[in-house]
Amino acid sequence: MTSxxxxxxxxxxxxxxxxxxxxxxxYMTLFVFGPLIQQVWxxxxxxxxxxxxxxxxxxxxxxxxxxxxxxxxxxxxITIVYTILTVVIGVLVGTISAVALDRPFxxxxxxxxxxxxxxxxxxxxxxxxxxxxxxxxxxxxSDITEALGLGRVPWLTSVxxxxxxxxxxxxxxxxxxxxxxxxxALQSVPEExxxxxxxxxxxxxxxxxNVTLPCIMPTMQVVALLVAVWSIxxxxxxxxxxxxxxxxxxxxxxxxxxxxxxxxxxLGLASAYGVVGLxxxxxxxxxxxxxERRRALVMLK
Amino acid sequence: xxxxxxFVLLRVILIAVLVTFAxxxxxxxxxxxxxxxxxxxxxGQVPYPQLSNLPDLFSALAEVPILRWMSNTAIIALGNxxxxxxxxxxxxxxxxxxxFHGRGAIGFLMFMTQVIPEAxxxxxxxxxxxxxxxxxxxxxxxxxNVGFSLPVAAFILKGAIDAIPYEIEESAIIDxxxxxxxxxxxxxxLIAPSLAAAAVICFFGGWNEFLFAVTFLxxxxxxxxxxxxxxxxxxxETPLSAVMGTALMFSIPAVVFFLLVQRxxxxxxxxxxxxx
Numbered sequence: 001m002t003s004x005x006x007x008x009x010x011x012x013x014x015x016x017x018x019x020x021x022x023x024x025x026x027y028m029t030l031f032v033f034g035p036l037i038q039q040v041w042x043x044x045x046x047x048x049x050x051x052x053x054x055x056x057x058x059x060x061x062x063x064x065x066x067x068x069x070x071x072x073x074x075x076x077x078i079t080i081v082y083t084i085l086t087v088v089i090g091v092l093v094g095t096i097s098a099v100a101l102d103r104p105f106x107x108x109x110x111x112x113x114x115x116x117x118x119x120x121x122x123x124x125x126x127x128x129x130x131x132x133x134x135x136x137x138x139x140x141x142s143d144i145t146e147a148l149g150l151g152r153v154p155w156l157t158s159v160x161x162x163x164x165x166x167x168x169x170x171x172x173x174x175x176x177x178x179x180x181x182x183x184x185a186l187q188s189v190p191e192e193x194x195x196x197x198x199x200x201x202x203x204x205x206x207x208x209x210n211v212t213l214p215c216i217m218p219t220m221q222v223v224a225l226l227v228a229v230w231s232i233x234x235x236x237x238x239x240x241x242x243x244x245x246x247x248x249x250x251x252x253x254x255x256x257x258x259x260x261x262x263x264x265x266x267l268g269l270a271s272a273y274g275v276v277g278l279x280x281x282x283x284x285x286x287x288x289x290x291x292e293r294r295r296a297l298v299m300l301k
Numbered sequence: 302x303x304x305x306x307x308f309v310l311l312r313v314i315l316i317a318v319l320v321t322f323a324x325x326x327x328x329x330x331x332x333x334x335x336x337x338x339x340x341x342x343x344x345g346q347v348p349y350p351q352l353s354n355l356p357d358l359f360s361a362l363a364e365v366p367i368l369r370w371m372s373n374t375a376i377i378a379l380g381n382x383x384x385x386x387x388x389x390x391x392x393x394x395x396x397x398x399x400x401f402h403g404r405g406a407i408g409f410l411m412f413m414t415q416v417i418p419e420a421x422x423x424x425x426x427x428x429x430x431x432x433x434x435x436x437x438x439x440x441x442x443x444x445x446n447v448g449f450s451l452p453v454a455a456f457i458l459k460g461a462i463d464a465i466p467y468e469i470e471e472s473a474i475i476d477x478x479x480x481x482x483x484x485x486x487x488x489x490x491l492i493a494p495s496l497a498a499a500a501v502i503c504f505f506g507g508w509n510e511f512l513f514a515v516t517f518l519x520x521x522x523x524x525x526x527x528x529x530x531x532x533x534x535x536x537x538e539t540p541l542s543a544v545m546g547t548a549l550m551f552s553i554p555a556v557v558f559f560l561l562v563q564r565x566x567x568x569x570x571x572x573x574x575x576x577x
Contacts, residue, residue, distance in 0.1 A: 014401075017400075020394065021392060021403075023391065024388040027451065028410070028448060031448040032414055032448040032449075033410070034425075035429065036421060039422065039425050042425070052428035053431075097323075100316050101316070114320050116323075117324055118326070119559070120555060120559035120560060121326075121552045121555065122509040122551060122555050123509060123511065124509070124527040124530050124531055125548035125549075125551050125552045128530055128531075128533065128544060128548045133326060137342075140329065143345075232418065233416075233420075235418070235420055240531055257418075257420050258512075261424050267424055270424065285413070285416045
């Protein structure tokens, strides 16, 4: 935006923008960036929860502990698997939902509303009902598998199933958001282009693949990035459904950070888990910046 | 164009499956809230809501401190909204209207807050709040939440301010109106819909938040509903119907408002992610 010519060259007006930015920026420094730096620093100290402000520098010891801890590799591994699968399946299910609801039909508004529930319901409330659905003894999920002759499945309490169940819940939460974004993207695909393709004899599938898909691809990338970052950050759903168990099989880096800090009281080691999680999130974000360089530059202009 | 009937059928089935998947848990929440513990744990759950059990549900809910939880939740949500909008609008206005050194860097930093896992801030904030006396206080939770809501509010409002013409403000500047006056009396009314959307997002950001609240609040009297609800897990004294009833009451405001402002949320989040 243009800055007022009127003020150019005078010192005081040139400080006006900084006066505006100062308070919000000070706030963010105090409550986000400062603590973040402190957390990274903590990963090089032997801080314990009983005395969180006093810890001695111990170099890379926490990272040595981290790399010799088998739980770290489990956590890293499931964080990556969980992120990739929730992104791929979540974006797929969400996009399919959006395409299915793209054309007007009777009752579409109601169905659309229902399909957004997973996104709109608070995580903790959603987690409670999923805990009940996945309950081993009386849950309806096992009632269904039993009726199908597959027997009752220990959805959240077995190493084989817990991560799958958590991903199921995550996709239930994430796909509606993807759908919402993709519906907006589909609306912006020019109808004339689709029409022209149809007149040229393309069938529905061809129109989708050659006209619609290229148009919505950039939006899909953005939404995939968001879902990926959310998956790396996600805490309460996993923490409340399984607490990271059984035997650490669903403990993503972020959950493991919490457990190490508030159950083992090892703040230094916990911070090291957090730093790895942060690096992962930053990696995802920077991949996005590389792919979307031009658009990112618009913002930095 | 002729549509293949097989295609239509497939689409109907697809939509039916997706709607069932999306809607079932909420239906089940309501159904469970209207069941009795004997049915739920012994004789098998009745798969439809039994409205005749409503009085039982209400008497069970009376045992749950819902009002206190809800008012704590509302205080956190309101505090978060107020602070985030106040700081976020000033920041959004500056990012939109001024060109200055460091503007790009600030935009980038704000974008980065969307990437940081909240869990990383819990321990340092915990330590900070101990020394400031903000542990076990709703204020601590609010202050921590604002750090994540402020950038979102700033993105949304920056986008809205970008879209209104500068000429209106220019004449006010020439007339000698101070900038903050311009922001409050000229810009705010013009971006009222976006302000409302940002307010809803911040409000429910605070409403739904769990991690900070569960870490910083030990006193059950201070718990917001999210923490109270989570405390039901592994506790067997409260009937399941009351647990689900509480979850429903906690969810309904969020669902209603999110559905009202859904489009703005999408615009805000995606533009935040793409353009900062």
